[in-house]
Amino acid sequence: xxxxxxxxxxxxxxxxxxxxxxxxxxxxxxxxxxxxxxxxxxxxxxxxxxxxxxxxxxxxxxxxxxxxxxxxxxxxxxxxxxxxxxxxxxxxxxxxxxxxxxxxxxxxxxxxxxxxxxxxxxxxxxxxxxxxxxxxxxxxxxxxxxxxxxxxxxxxxxxxxxxxxxxxxxxxxxxxxxxxxxxxxxxxxxxxxxxxxxxxxxxxxxxxxxxxxxxxxxxxxxxxxxxxxxxxxxxxxxxxxxxxxxxxxxxxxxxxxxxx
DNA sequence: GCGACAG
DNA sequence: ATCTTGTCGC
Numbered sequence: 001x002x003x004x005x006x007x008x009x010x011x012x013x014x015x016x017x018x019x020x021x022x023x024x025x026x027x028x029x030x031x032x033x034x035x036x037x038x039x040x041x042x043x044x045x046x047x048x049x050x051x052x053x054x055x056x057x058x059x060x061x062x063x064x065x066x067x068x069x070x071x072x073x074x075x076x077x078x079x080x081x082x083x084x085x086x087x088x089x090x091x092x093x094x095x096x097x098x099x100x101x102x103x104x105x106x107x108x109x110x111x112x113x114x115x116x117x118x119x120x121x122x123x124x125x126x127x128x129x130x131x132x133x134x135x136x137x138x139x140x141x142x143x144x145x146x147x148x149x150x151x152x153x154x155x156x157x158x159x160x161x162x163x164x165x166x167x168x169x170x171x172x173x174x175x176x177x178x179x180x181x182x183x184x185x186x187x188x189x190x191x192x193x194x195x196x197x198x199x200x201x202x203x204x205x206x207x208x209x210x211x212x213x214x215x216x217x218x219x220x221x222x223x224x225x226x227x228x229x230x231x232x233x234x235x236x237x238x239x240x241x242x243x244x245x246x247x248x249x250x251x252x253x254x255x256x257x258x259x260x
Numbered sequence: 261g262c263g264a265c266a267g
Numbered sequence: 268a269t270c271t272t273g274t275c276g277c
Contacts, residue, residue: 068267070268105268107265114267136266146266167266200277205266245269 030154033103033116040112044145050153051139056211057131057158060086063224064129065233066121066151068114069241070101077101079117080241082233083129087223089232096240097121107167108142111150122155131212132159133224133233137167138207138217140184140192152210159209160217161192162234166205174203181218193218201229 031043063086069078076098083093099117103109114136137146138161145153148161169184171194178199184192184207192207195218208217224231230238 068268070267073269105267107267110266141266161266163266165266168264242268 033112035112037106037109040109041143044109044141044143044150047150047153048139048144051144051149051209052211053139053208053213054211055213055216060130062086062092062127062129063131063133063233064125065133065231065235065237066118067135067234067237067241068118069238069243069245071098071244074101077114077117078241078244079114079121080237080239081118081121081125082236082240083125083127084233084236086130089224089226091236093126094236094240095121095124096243097124110136111145111147114147115150115154118151119154129157131220132157132209133221133231134159134161134209135163135234135238137161137163137205138192138209138212140167140169140186140205140207142168144191146207146209148207148209150209156210158211160212160220161205161207161209162221162231163205163207164202164230166194169205176200179222183214190214195221197221197225197231198227198229204229 062083065082067080079097081095082091084091097117097120103113105113134148134151136148138148146161148159152159169186169191171184172182174180174182174194174196180196182194183190184194192205195204195206197204206218206221208214221231224233226232
């Protein structure tokens with residue numbers, strides 16, 4: 001691969017070494033996506049060793065939000081990526097990529113289903129975000145490599161996983177007021193935080209993906225919140241990824257109350 | 261063998 | 268995630 005080329009992730013043999021996403025610095029391990037569940041789990045265990053749980057991101061100027069949706073009963077994957085200013089959270093740029101879906105949903109292997117399209121979206125973004133908020137878990141995962149951690153290791157970007165529900169781990173009851181937070185544990189180690197992003201809503205499962213510390217992750221999510229349950233970067237990405245569903249909903253309500 | 265199980 | 272209408276609550 002020539003220096004300067006964006007990182008390509010398809011069709012490469014397992015363990016092929018390429019440059020980090022747009023940074024052209026440390027090489028990163030890129031693997032094949034056409035794998036069996038058993039191979040995927042081995043890849044996760046190997047890549048998990050590359051995750052860093054120490055704060056190591058640039059001064060925050062712009063952040064990104066990632067979310068994925070589906071069309072055609074799952075046949076098509078839609079990856080939405082939105083770039084926003086920080087700390088003002090104003091949308092700056094957005095990218096939507098559609099890919100044929102080629103991996104089933106298997107609990108614990110979500111990244112193998114969604115990341116191919118997400119990585120393509122990153123290649124089309126004109127600027128590199130200083131931090132990424134990703135829908136799903138970070139290291140709060142059976143093998144410590146949820147989609148946010150996987151994305152972080154492959155791109156080298158600082159990432160935070162924000163899950164709407166729990167994949168694994170145990171925790172005490174969370175306070176019911178906005179900002180209340182309690183650690184998420186697995187085998188005696190902290191793997192994330194359970195955060196009440198808004199009073200009266202189900203808590204968020206926040207965990208570092210890469211280059212972010214356990215204590216920092218929930219703080220950054222709090223700073224990315226406005227008045228809703230989900231942090232703004234992810235809300236923006238979700239709106240984009242769910243555009244077809246929203247359009248169909250609007251279509252139905254329009255047919256129920258026709259004008260004229 | 262029986263649950264649990266991101267999106 | 269997606270399919271789907273109305274409905275209970277702040």
